[in-house]
Every structure is written in structure tokens, then in C-alpha cells.
Amino acid sequence: MWVADMDFPCDPSIQAAMVERIEHGIFGYTFADEEFFQVFRDWAKETQNWTIGEGHQLYAPGMMPAIRELILGLTEPGQGVVVQPPVYNPFYSVVTQNHRRLVENPLVLQNNSYSMDFDGLARVTADPDTAMVLLCSPHNPVGRVWTEQELCTLRDICQENRVILVVDEIHGDLILPGNSFYASGRLAWDSVISIQSPGKTFNIPSVNSAQVVIPNDDLRKKAQIAFDIGGFEIVNPLSVAAAKAGYTHGRQWLNHILGQVARNLDLFDELVAQAEVPMKRMESQGTYLAWVDISEMQKNLGLNTREVQQELRQKARLWVSPGTQFGQDGGNGFLRFNLGCPEEHVREAVRRIVCWWNNRD
Ligand SMILES: Cc1ncc(COP(=O)(O)O)c(C=O)c1O
Numbered sequence: 106m107w108v109a110d111m112d113f114p115c116d117p118s119i120q121a122a123m124v125e126r127i128e129h130g131i132f133g134y135t136f137a138d139e140e141f142f143q144v145f146r147d148w149a150k151e152t153q154n155w156t157i158g159e160g161h162q163l164y165a166p167g168m169m170p171a172i173r174e175l176i177l178g179l180t181e182p183g184q185g186v187v188v189q190p191p192v193y194n195p196f197y198s199v200v201t202q203n204h205r206r207l208v209e210n211p212l213v214l215q216n217n218s219y220s221m222d223f224d225g226l227a228r229v230t231a232d233p234d235t236a237m238v239l240l241c242s243p244h245n246p247v248g249r250v251w252t253e254q255e256l257c258t259l260r261d262i263c264q265e266n267r268v269i270l271v272v273d274e275i276h277g278d279l280i281l282p283g284n285s286f287y288a289s290g291r292l293a294w295d296s297v298i299s300i301q302s303p304g305k306t307f308n309i310p311s312v313n314s315a316q317v318v319i320p321n322d323d324l325r326k327k328a329q330i331a332f333d334i335g336g337f338e339i340v341n342p343l344s345v346a347a348a349k350a351g352y353t354h355g356r357q358w359l360n361h362i363l364g365q366v367a368r369n370l371d372l373f374d375e376l377v378a379q380a381e382v383p384m385k386r387m388e389s390q391g392t393y394l395a396w397v398d399i400s401e402m403q404k405n406l407g408l409n410t411r412e413v414q415q416e417l418r419q420k421a422r423l424w425v426s427p428g429t430q431f432g433q434d435g436g437n438g439f440l441r442f443n444l445g446c447p448e449e450h451v452r453e454a455v456r457r458i459v460c461w462w463n464n465r466d
Pocket of ligand 1: 109166167168169170241245276304313315
């Protein structure tokens, strides 16, 4: 239950599209064709009410490769890139390993709910050496789906300080009932760069591609140069076939999966409460990731977050992610569980936790 992919086979239409492409038999150099971009424009319009401008999309072989090249192509060594911990941990290394300055503006946890620290954001983006804000929307690991209001406030801050806003929307289609996703591409500001991918949406992260949408011509040209340097023009034809099929035929499959994920989250809460294990899942609005407060359990055991995670792995035989992986302070006292799985896996996971908890020394 650690790595963020699901234990479900993909929609048969995706598999069939890849088989058909394989049967073609020729695997020479290829490219992302107009249909690859068109199917995503249609998907964005229909499911996110987002009209993407013609010619604004670039292909990338995945989210992190895209983010890496955007950092390299649009910022200078030593400039600041803002992230908001606790957050998907490669956000840290993609900044530091590319010799940019990591600027942390932690999320605020109040009344069991996470929000952005806008005063902090205004302060760090006012620094002339800050070049970019990297937002995770919806937010991995805390499961917040940012509202239109929150995103507009963030946009205003970035616009005022001339900072590029890069939004990782890989979880943008994984929205739980009662919540709605506001695509950053609707923010009506041309220095927002929105990145989406069929990887999580259709559970095909190993046949990966990403759609990078950049309305600003100058930024898009610079990004294209960086993408070319990064070798993005060599495209995996299976990833193109899979993306097209998913965005064309995958809606029903996704709805079905989202129903299962919502039921799993409720089931997890129910089973943990019944067993009286001191764990509490934070309310989530999106993603299939459960962000679980274990502070009381930690205190009880006299262990830190990593040690609890290790105990679970070694003794309960359940592998989840320690919260501290996503941020030393903000992740302390939390574990991240992946509940994108059949219901039996949730039952088995909680059974193992309960067995370990009740029989510990
Ligand atoms: C927020 C976020 N961004 C990016 C990725 C990875 O995307 P890719 O495999 O396309 O680089 C993940 C995977 O878990 C993620 O959660």
C-alpha cells in the first residue's frame, strides 16, 4: 500500500489499443500526433469544463520529466522554487538536484483540515530570486482538492510577483463524491503551466505520457527547447495508444473505480474504529491515498513515524509510506496508505494492523 498505483487492471479498451499497436509490428521513431492532443482537449472540456487553446499543448513522457525540464528551461541555477510540504517527495529532489533553491512554504493544518499559507506564499514569492511555485493539485499526500477561490488567490500572488505557477494535476481526475476539481488552466493567466497525465487516471503509469499546457507563447517556446534537449521527441507509441484510448473510452471505468475508492476509504475508517486502533484518517477530497494520523499510536509505542512504518512492514507485513517521507515536520505522526485496491485488500490490511497492535510486546 505504498507506491501510488492501483491494484486494478486497466480498461479493456486501453489494453486493446496497445495490442493493436503491437500487432502493427513497426516500432520506429514516432511522435505524439494531433489526435493525442485532441482527445485530451475533449476530455478536459467535457470533464473539467476547461477549454484548452489550440497549439498550447506539449507532449512529455511523464510528469516528473516534464517538471524537471520546466525547471531547467524556465529558471536559472540558484533561483528559488516553492513547494508546500508535506508533499510528493520527488518535488524536493527535482529542485535540489537541478541546482535550484528549495523554498518550503508548509501547508497549515488547522481543525483537521489543510490549507495553503497565503501570507507565507506572498512573502517567499516577493523574493526576486524566487522563479517558480510548484503546486500539487489535488494534493498528494493530504488529499486536498483546492477550490477555485484558493487557486485564484495563489494565481494573484504569483502574478503580482511575476513567478511562474506550475501545477501538477496528475490526480486531477481522482475526485471523491461531493468535491469538484478546478483545473488550473481555467485561471485565465497565461503563466500557469498545467500538467496532466493518464497515468493515475487510468492506472497506466508505466506506459506513461503527460499533457503539458502552456498558454504563454514565450514560455512554451522555451519549454519546447528544454523538452527537445531532454529527448522528449522520442515517443513511446504504446503510451500514445494508451492515452488516446483512455481519454476516449475510459470514463465509465474511472467512475467505477472512484466508487470503489470511496467505499474503501469508508470501510477503512469503519474497521479501524471497530478495532479501536489509535489511527485516524484525515478527511480527503481526492486521490486514492489515505493520510492517516498515527500521533497517538506513536506516543503509545514510544516510536517515531519511521519506526512505526518499519514495525508495520516487518511485523504486520504491511508496507505503507511514512509521512516523514513527504516532509520531516508536516509528515511527522502520519502514514500514507494507498487504498486504490479491491475491498479485500483493505480488510486484509486492517486485519494485519489489528493483529500486530493487539499482540505487540
Ligand atoms: C503528485 C505526483 N506527481 C507526479 C507523480 C509521478 O508522475 P510520473 O510517473 O508521470 O513522473 C506522482 C506519482 O505518484 C505524483 O503523485
